[in-house]
Amino acid sequence: MKAMRFLFLIAFLAFLVAPVAAVKADGGSPWSEILNPDGTIQWSKLVDLGNTSNPATWMDVTLPGGMVVHQNATFHRYETPSGNILVLPDPVTLFFMAIHPQESGLNNAQSMLGDGASILTLLIGNSLSPEQKAKLASLGYVDPRQFFQAVIDGKENIWSFINFNFLGELFKMSWDSGFLVNALLLYLNGVADCANIPGGCAGLLAHCPNGSCLPKPSLCPAATIAQNPPTLAIQKIAPDHPLVVGQDPARRGADIQASVSIPPVVLTWYEQVQDPPTCSTTSAGKSGGCPGPGSKYGNHWDPSMEGNPAYQVVDGKIRCVKHVEVLPEKITSVQATAQLNPESQSWILNDLAGKYYQAYIHNPQFNLVPGKVQATIGCGGDNICSAKALATSVPFADPGTFDLRMYVSTAGTSFTWKGVTIPITQPRVLSAQNAAQIYVTLVTLLPAGAP
Amino acid sequence: MNEITVSKKHLFLWLLVIILLAAVGFGFYALRRFLPGQEAAQQAVPTASSNTPDADQPAQAAALEGAQAFYSVDYQKGKQAWLDQLCAASTSTGCAMDQNVFVPAMWPQLEAAKINTTVKVAAQGKEVDQVNPLGNVPQQVWKLGIQLSAPWPMQKQPHTSFTALALVARENGAWKFERFLTEDEANALGKKVGQP
Known part of the structure; x- marks a missing residue:
């Protein structure tokens, strides 16, 4: 039954493809400037504006005793060549946007997924049990989408229908997959319409009149930006053959190490100086x-x-004074997760359960960083920023292949010149993936003396 | 040795006085015990329901332990101490939600208001007993009576006595606290089970 969660996520991903294809057919669509002929996004044409996270009252939740917990709406944003803003809400934000489409600004977007009801169908539809679908039908909602539209119209209560696990699942999707599993919302007119963009224009680059915000004297060479590629690794480092903790009297588990090293951005620019x-x-x-x-x-x-x-x-005489700035790209957060891959889950539920009655999946997905351990983050005197985390004796309870994933968010780089701070590179999210094999001892009875 | 003589009339009067004193004492206790809003305050900390079946005792204990961890806050001990005590009582999902959502959102206000609260928690009954539809994990929802020693700054109204619905789940063979149901979830559940 735990495979349901993964089927849900797979279906979630699959849903994202179809609406793109629908958009590309429209040649006059604002989507056309960023879509490939096959309907995929031309990411190289987008300027990565990084993450933005702002308080959103429409995401408030109230705990017992009337304790109001304020949440931030979190988006990753890109700018298209024509200045439109492409917004990717994280799953939690998307959910609350869907049930509060007006307050959240969802209604102002051109969505790949249509309206709020479509998004709720995407987020929740696949997790509905047959009993829940039957209950919806008994209430007159033959299509779940009709029920979700009634939720948005204020006629039904979404919380009366979804189960207690859904909120946790949404948060886990946000932490585990970040913005990779998500919907795309397009806001037209960019900085000319800040009021309609989630998060406003905070963090958006104003267009400089000459097309560049770098201090670039016209008589001197253009500024250049160089950066060596970062090094990311997440891996099991010990023992060689970790055993599921349920079979190991010492409950050794496995040691997982995650590390990232980001070289500095080297900005070379020329100051025009007149003698x-x-x-x-x-x-x-x-x-x-x-x-x-x-x-x-x-x-x-x-x-x-x-x-x-x-x-x-x-x-x-006019001279060009060369400046070389070595700018550290600071790390703002590190997340790492372990997730039993679908093939291993299928093997436990089918092959292993066929031999060992009641074999089941114990703990297929969990956070390593943070969760088991916090990452040590910092920048050295050489302006190389790094983070490292070592989770020792992680108690893997299921046999099979665990996908180890790491997501590293950075602050980008900026340069301050004569009191003015100029963004040089945008914040970004780096990721790395590896696998760890967890072993199980299986006992086989053989007839004595058999060849 | 002098002999003390008690007449039958005096013996009857003494017995009457003793019975009256006992009745007054019991009446005073009963009045305090059943006054609205006082129930949680009179319970031990935390208090399990005496009529809970044995099979439900671990889940009930997890709910009580989770509530105790959530509402016992000392700003001087710091955010990490609060998070540590929460995670010790919680499922991995609950701990992650505390770490990423609830504690970061609530701590600044708790710290600014120099909150140092203790809590008395009493179990008032099991509301839901089901298997997680997204997995094969048993879970229960317990209604708890909460008596805070002082209100918290993020409350809409400064109540110190209120009820809460705690979601608990079995993880790695042990019952653990996951989180409190939100007001929206609690209202929806109340309608479902016929509560006001």
Whole structure:
């Protein structure tokens, strides 16, 4: 039965593909500038604006005693070539957007998924049990989508229908998959319509008149940005053959190590500097001289040069002073999870359960970082930012292949020049994946003396 | 030795006085015991329901332990101490929700208001007993009476005595607290089971 969770997630992913194909057929659609012919997104055309997280009253939940817990609406945003904003809510945010489409701004978006009822169908529809569907039908809702529309219209209560696990599942989806499993919402007109974009325009880059916000003197070479690729790793480091803890009297488990190292961004830019003017003699003898004060000249000046036609002011030379800034890309969070892959779950529920009565899945998915251990995060004197976490003796309770995933969020980089901070690279999410094999001892009875 | 003589009339009067005193004492106790809002305050900490079947005792204990951990807050001990005591009583999902949602959202206000509360918790009955439809995990919902020593700053009204619905689940063979149902969930459940 636990495979239901994974079927739910797989169906969730599969749902995302079809609506894209529907959008691409419309040549005049604002989606067309970022869609490939096969309906996939042209991510290379998008400017990654990073994550934004803002308080949202429409996401408040109230605990016993009238204790109001405020939550933040969290989005990852991209800017399209024409300046539209593509928004990816995390699953929890998307759920609350769907049940509060007006307050959340969902109604202002061009959604790949249609309206709030479609999104609720996507999020919840696949987890409905046959009994729940039968109950909906008895209430006159032949299609669950009709019920979800009634929820949005205020005629039905969503909480009377979904089970207690759904909120936890939503949060787990957000932590485990981040923005990878999600819906795309497109907001038109970009910074010209901040009020309609979730989170407003906070963090969005204003377009500079000359097309670049870098301090780039026109007579000097263009600024360049370079960064070596980051190194990410998540892996089981001991023991060689970890045994499920249920079979291990010592309950050794396995040690999982996650690490990331992000080299600094190297910004090379050229400052246009003009030398002071000089006061020079002129052969024509018809110049206006060199007006004082003399301190503004780069060479010797005396009052006799003022108003003297034998002297003239010569502009200083323009030079390009090269600056190299080494900017650390700070790590803001590290998450790591372990998840028993679907094939192993199927093997436990079918093959193993066929041999060992009542074999079941104990704990197929859990957080390693945070959860088992916190990551140590920091930047060194060489401006390399790194994070490391070692979860020792992780009690894997199920045999099979666990997918180990790590997500690292960064703050991007910025550079402050003469009191003005300029974003150089945007915040980003890095990920790495590996697998850990967990073993089980199976006993086989053989007839004595058999060849 | 002097002999003390008690007449039958005096003996009857003494017995009458003793019976009256006992009746007054019992009446005073009963009045305190059954006054609305006082029930939780009179319970031991935490208090299990005496008529709970043995099979439900571990789940009930998990609900009581979770509520005790949630509402026992000392701002001087810090956020991590609160989170540690919550996670010790919670399922992995509950711990993750505390770590990522509830504690980060509530702690700044608790710390700013210098909250240091103790709580008395009493079990008032099992509301739901089912198997998690998204897995094969038994779970129960327990109604608890909560008596806080002082209100918390994020409350709409500064109540110190209220009821709560605690979701508990069996994880790795042991019952653990997962979380409290939200007001929306509790209202929906109340309608489902016919509560006001």
